[in-house]
Amino acid sequence: MHGRCHKPRRSRRARRRGAVRMFLQPCLLTLLRRGPAHGYSLLSGLTDFGFEVERMDPSVVYRMLREMESQGLVVSSWDADSLGPQRRVYRLTAAGEETLRDWIADLRRTRAEIDALLQAYEQTTTN
Amino acid sequence: MHGRCHKPRRSRRARRRGAVRMFLQPCLLTLLRRGPAHGYSLLSGLTDFGFEVERMDPSVVYRMLREMESQGLVVSSWDADSLGPQRRVYRLTAAGEETLRDWIADLRRTRAEIDALLQAYEQTTTN
């Protein structure tokens, strides 16, 4: 048939509730903290943080990486000795480290807010 | 001067990171679980969950309430014996209770994901 492996047709499913906004960014920053990496390997690494990578569109990750680069949080270069197509290798910058620190603080706060709600819920369990 | 109390000019500040998407909805549902209430009182109740109510635009809350009503999660009626302007009193429906249960499950999952990231961060503390 056509030269397309027809994907499982990620059918318009309801967006997940309760997810953290822009959560992708701190996840990528954390992964890059372990060392330089390119988009595709970062994509797989996201499973660690609860992403369902199979259902994710890779363009989401690439877009975020390029945006992060435009903000100076990462820098990219072409991997010299790679087989296959050229791939961009991303590396964390000092600014990226700092932004990640801010993110961590925000996430602790967010966690506390979620806890507040969960506790409020449990306390008013009327049924 | 004009009949407007000039607000502190909620100046275009960077949107907070690390907030949960649509967090407002489960907060309102939880507040309504304690009993019927109208928009303005719900607005104040949000402080419990980390919202900075002074900086919030009330229209955000009203919009959410109306959307929740259109989804059948709450029903509203006009408060008969209210002083001042008429106000809509919202009451939680069975569907609302159920949606809140789903939210709680989602939020527990979200919290687990945040924890995973925080742990990953702490484990790779290279500096």
Add this chain to the structure above:
DNA sequence: TTGTCTATTGATAAATTGTCAATAGACAAA
């Protein structure tokens, strides 16, 4: 020489959130 896999880019639609402006009843002060 066609197809498949990895890797990346771009455009656009849809959903969510933020901001501003307007209306309206009650009440207090001038």
Add this chain to the structure above:
DNA sequence: TTTGTCTATTGACAATTTATCAATAGACAA
């Protein structure tokens, strides 16, 4: 009694974030 202020609500629209689809391209295997 008219002006202003407070509570309460609605509507419109801009900005941001997220999802989806379509396309390109090198390497390699059949």
